[in-house]
Amino acid sequence: MPLVPIDSLTTSSEIITGLSAAQASISPKYFYDAAGSALFEQITQLPEYYLTRTERAIMATHADTLALRIAPGATVIEAGAGSCEKARTLCATIRPHCFVGVDIAADFLQRAVAGLRREFPSLDVRSVVADLMDEIVLPVDLPPGRRLVFYPGSSIGNFAPDAALGLLRRMRRLTEADGALLIGVDLVKSKAILEAAYDDAAGVTAAFNLNVLRHVNRLLTADFDVAHWRHRSFFNEEQSRIEMHLEARCATRVSWPTGCRSFHRAERIHTENSYKYRVADFAELLRRAGFARQVCWTDAQQWFAVFLAEP
Numbered sequence: 001m002p003l004v005p006i007d008s009l010t011t012s013s014e015i016i017t018g019l020s021a022a023q024a025s026i027s028p029k030y031f032y033d034a035a036g037s038a039l040f041e042q043i044t045q046l047p048e049y050y051l052t053r054t055e056r057a058i059m060a061t062h063a064d065t066l067a068l069r070i071a072p073g074a075t076v077i078e079a080g081a082g083s084c085e086k087a088r089t090l091c092a093t094i095r096p097h098c099f100v101g102v103d104i105a106a107d108f109l110q111r112a113v114a115g116l117r118r119e120f121p122s123l124d125v126r127s128v129v130a131d132l133m134d135e136i137v138l139p140v141d142l143p144p145g146r147r148l149v150f151y152p153g154s155s156i157g158n159f160a161p162d163a164a165l166g167l168l169r170r171m172r173r174l175t176e177a178d179g180a181l182l183i184g185v186d187l188v189k190s191k192a193i194l195e196a197a198y199d200d201a202a203g204v205t206a207a208f209n210l211n212v213l214r215h216v217n218r219l220l221t222a223d224f225d226v227a228h229w230r231h232r233s234f235f236n237e238e239q240s241r242i243e244m245h246l247e248a249r250c251a252t253r254v255s256w257p258t259g260c261r262s263f264h265r266a267e268r269i270h271t272e273n274s275y276k277y278r279v280a281d282f283a284e285l286l287r288r289a290g291f292a293r294q295v296c297w298t299d300a301q302q303w304f305a306v307f308l309a310e311p
């Protein structure tokens, strides 16, 4: 099964368009080949990467309330399910009847859902390989009952606010009339803490960022020389987002079967944005997406928020 399940012509043309633009870019969805998915799991363990442990602690603190509000027997749909690590804890807490993992990284997702099936033998576990940028098409034979869309890890931050609103509206449609959305959102905080989280001392985030070039080499039959590039990340206060870039260490050139692009020394390829929200601003985005009722839980330092939102 391909690691990126979009047809290869669409993939190639999207990557070439990004590389050929005056400000070159590569979509962050191409981070997640097998090596990228494994590197992301390492990032979640880093001391600087407060996001995963803070979100986990918030969910643990409010597990009883969550279990009361989402009765047993629901269908959980996790967007960007990755390793399904957070799904494990959620399923133990709310005891759903069915779990649907949705992710673009096909192989990694199949392995993760297989692990979930072993751990919860009575859980009906499904997987959907899809790009969240498109309408999410669920299996037609999902059991009836309440749906909980789960989107942890502040992955919503990878989308610019307009695109985030579009994705939240698609999620709202998935919840049908009586479902809910459980979503993790990283909050604005000191620049030093934010920047350390995306440029760790051990260099794992740098390796994750650089690995996208290897994935693009395979997808496009291109010839990026990874040694010619370095990881750069910083907090753009005006846009309230961490930006990740790859910066050319020297003048360099990349070729693919139908074209090429030269980069001068210090020229950058923009690889990721990670928007940081204020609680009130994200609550407003949820309201505009059709989630009128919301509960918001944060940690004591107000570093991270988990919203439970209902139509």
Ligand SMILES: C[S@@+](CC[C@H](N)C(=O)[O-])C[C@H]1O[C@@H](n2cnc3c(N)ncnc32)[C@H](O)[C@@H]1O
Binding pocket: 028, 029, 032, 037, 040, 044, 079, 080, 081, 082, 083, 086, 102, 103, 104, 105, 130, 131, 132, 133, 152, 153, 154, 155
């Ligand atoms: C930052 S990881 C988060 C994984 C996990 N949910 C967590 O919170 O730790 C993002 C996940 O979303 C997936 N992903 C990224 N872009 C995607 C897209 N456009 N469509 C579907 N999945 C995507 C990646 O493959 C990866 O598993």
